[in-house]
Amino acid sequence: MPKIIKALSANEVKIAKSIEKDFKLADGGGLYLLVKTTGAKYWRMNYKHPITKKSKTLSFGVYPEVSLKRAREKRSEARKLLGVGIDPIEQLRADKVAQADTASNTFKVVADKWFDKRVADKSKSHRERTKRLLERDLYPYLCNRPINDITPAEMLAVLERVEKRTVETARRARQVASQIYRFAINSALATSDPAAYLGESLKAHTVKHRPAITDPAEVGKLMLAIDGYKGSPVGMAALKLSPLLFCRPGELRHLEWPEINWEQKRIEIPAAKMKMREDHIIPLATQAIEMLRELQPLTERRGKYVFPSVKGASQCLSENGVRTALRTLGFDNETMTPHGFRAMARTLLDEVLSERIEHIEQQLAHAVKDANGRAYNRTRHLPQRAEMMQRWADYLDVLKDQARCG
DSSP states (O other): OOOOOOOOOHHHHHHOOOOSSOEEEEEETTEEEEEOTTSOEEEEEEEEOTTTOOEEEEEEEEETTSOHHHHHHHHHHHHHHHHTTOOHHHHHHHHHHHHHHHHHSBHHHHHHHHIIIIITTSOHHHHHHHHHHIIIIIHHHHTTSBGGGOOHHHHHHHHHHHHTTOHHHHHHHHHHHHHHHHHHHHTTSOSOOTTTTGGGGSOOOOOOOOOOOOOHHHHHHHHHHHHTOOSOHHHHHHHHHHHHHOOOHHHHHTOBGGGEETTTTEEEEOGGGSTTSSOEEEEOOHHHHHHHHHHHHHHTTTOSBSSEETTEEEEEOOTTHHHHHHHHTTOOTTTOOTTHHHHHHHHHHHHTSOOOHHHHHHHTTOOOBOTTSOBOOTTTTHHHHHHHHHHHHHHHHHHHHHHHTO
């Protein structure tokens, strides 16, 4: 008959004293208390490997840190694993590796990987804006949290802190967090995206359109004021070219001399510098070519930038360069901004000059698709766009002359 083992009592474990040699107090199911000659008491469990049937010993910790009750719970957990053919020791090792992976894959670690792979090739302004958002709005609260442990409730609490300061930034922070989680899921570092459906839990974003002058008579006054602006040659050229090119202010400021194709009479901006990450062509009207030719001997020999900074040719014109010039002329931020030249062109080209909307949108470097849903390439409708740009420049001259005549 098999030997019947009487279960230990809590008092027996407590009063067990060391003797001249180590001894064991069995509790059944392979569990026993090993009492060392030093008086230390260790919980152990003997079992056979479920496949090899080799005898093995599992450690459960030291008494009294691990009580009799907790030791029995550990024995029960181990026997459940054995019941499904899993070695408890091997499972413990796997759990430790998983815990180590979880500890190393914090939100910041994964976010930094995402930034290096998905944002590093974006424009400088986009990189700086995203980095600033991470460091100011997400890292302070999520930095050291294992990315797979963050819950939707925890993410929402972080976003609501940001929302108290600005709704727009909170919504942008949610988008960035969701992009990081999609990257983590694809990299097998997370199983779900806690930010995916939090947009509905945030306040609705109210779109604030950038101020722009779109009334033809007022545009004429603006062009007349610009024509009379007195400043540095670089500042004057940047201001006068802004309405003619109506590209994004950052694209204008970062324009380089090698990007001007004099023979083809156009500017060719590489995809790396564009918001939509596609090459962009700006046909040059005669007026724009004349302005660039006047500026060329002044700045081309200094460096690559068409509009270099006053601080040095290695930098481009400040983002406030054109804005400051507009303020000097009396146009504040509530009336006209550098970005407003784009809205001005789009409105008048459509409503006054009746240009085709796809030509306008392409020239604005917006995503435009044909009737079959295919995106237009950068050279589509280029001859028509070149003609449109010349008509636009001529129209601005007409408005300016009308303003001059009162």
